[in-house]
Amino acid sequence: MTTDGIRLVAPDAGPPEGSVRVTVASSGICGSDLHMAAMGPSWAILGHEFSGTLDDGTPVAVLPVVHCGACDRCLAGEVQQCRNALGAMYGVSLDGGLADEAWVDPACAVPLPADLPVDHANLVEPLAVALHGLNRAGVVDGMRVLVLGDGPVGLCTVAAAGHLGAQVDLEGHRANRTAAGERLGASTGIRTDYDVVLDAAGTQGSLDRATELARPGGTLGILGTYWSPVALGLGFQMKELTLLPSFTYGHHHGDLEFAEATRILAAVPDLADALVTHHFALDDAAEAFRVAADRDADPIKVVVHP
Numbered sequence: 001m002t003t004d005g006i007r008l009v010a011p012d013a014g015p016p017e018g019s020v021r022v023t024v025a026s027s028g029i030c031g032s033d034l035h036m037a038a039m040g041p042s043w044a045i046l047g048h049e050f051s052g053t054l055d056d057g058t059p060v061a062v063l064p065v066v067h068c069g070a071c072d073r074c075l076a077g078e079v080q081q082c083r084n085a086l087g088a089m090y091g092v093s094l095d096g097g098l099a100d101e102a103w104v105d106p107a108c109a110v111p112l113p114a115d116l117p118v119d120h121a122n123l124v125e126p127l128a129v130a131l132h133g134l135n136r137a138g139v140v141d142g143m144r145v146l147v148l149g150d151g152p153v154g155l156c157t158v159a160a161a162g163h164l165g166a167q168v169d170l171e172g173h174r175a176n177r178t179a180a181g182e183r184l185g186a187s188t189g190i191r192t193d194y195d196v197v198l199d200a201a202g203t204q205g206s207l208d209r210a211t212e213l214a215r216p217g218g219t220l221g222i223l224g225t226y227w228s229p230v231a232l233g234l235g236f237q238m239k240e241l242t243l244l245p246s247f248t249y250g251h252h253h254g255d256l257e258f259a260e261a262t263r264i265l266a267a268v269p270d271l272a273d274a275l276v277t278h279h280f281a282l283d284d285a286a287e288a289f290r291v292a293a294d295r296d297a298d299p300i301k302v303v304v305h306p
């Protein structure tokens with residue numbers, strides 16, 4: 001066993017049985033990748049936001065979670081609650097997309113609409129996260145929605161909420177990101193009394209802000225990851241808010257949200273341009289990680305292309 005600086009290299013066992021090869025076209029770096037990289041070498045190749053081409057030429061985005069299909073939650077149709085999913089995530093526990101090729105379960109290779117460039121489809125994963133959060137929070141046409149947090153998931157949430165017909169406002173803290181949000185249809189004039197506030201920042205401050213700006217009886221959708229525990233304040237109870245955390249993506253009204261995200265990405269061609277600020281070759285992946293973590297470089301989404 002050796003270490004190449006990014007992961008520990010186990011003896012090559014060959015591709016898992018029944019899997020299909022994806023020749024990777026694009027692989028996005030996510031905040032959670034930075035957290036995992038900071039924890040030290042990983043057993044698996046990182047990269048859970050990736051797209052590529054199957055051997056038969058089909059362009060796909062990779063749904064990075066292998067749902068077991070057999071547990072009670074999978075059988076109930078709530079695959080995002082699969083009891084066995086954490087042990088089966090490409091880029092987390094299984095080799096992911098920061099590579100020339102990846103081997104994935106055929107059910108995870110989601111075909112792209114004809115008008116979506118495969119190079120953009122690394123954004124399907126964060127967009128599916130956003131869509132699932134919106135669906136969980138019950139966002140529909142005409143609602144007043146506030147997105148807190150101007151990172152990639154926050155900006156994907158703006159785009160997906162607009163696609164669902166909501167009036168979307170965005171509160172962020174970095175000028176180039178809020179400009180991207182405005183380009184995607186958000187207003188940055190913050191009001192109060194929102195039907196739904198989506199916390200895509202994942203901090204105590206953003207949760208307090210969501211509680212403050214939601215209307216009585218409103219809903220807080222939780223998309224950001226609370227890496228530290230948070231507390232709910234008195235206002236949360238007095239407004240009788242509903243808290244709806246979301247994790248990854250599943251089905252909504254029978255549709256696979258990950259597949260719906262491919263269609264939204266095709267319908268919002270500005271999204272890739274607004275979000276992807278940096279491109280790197282795979283050989284420069286270490287530099288890509290450095291830039292992704294560098295506030296001075298002001299990255300939104302950093303993408304690696306083999």
Ligand SMILES: [Zn+2]
Pocket residue numbers: 030031032048049125126
């Ligand atoms: Zn991610």
Ligand SMILES: [Zn+2]
Pocket residue numbers: 067068069070071072073074075081082083084085
């Ligand atoms: Zn399951």
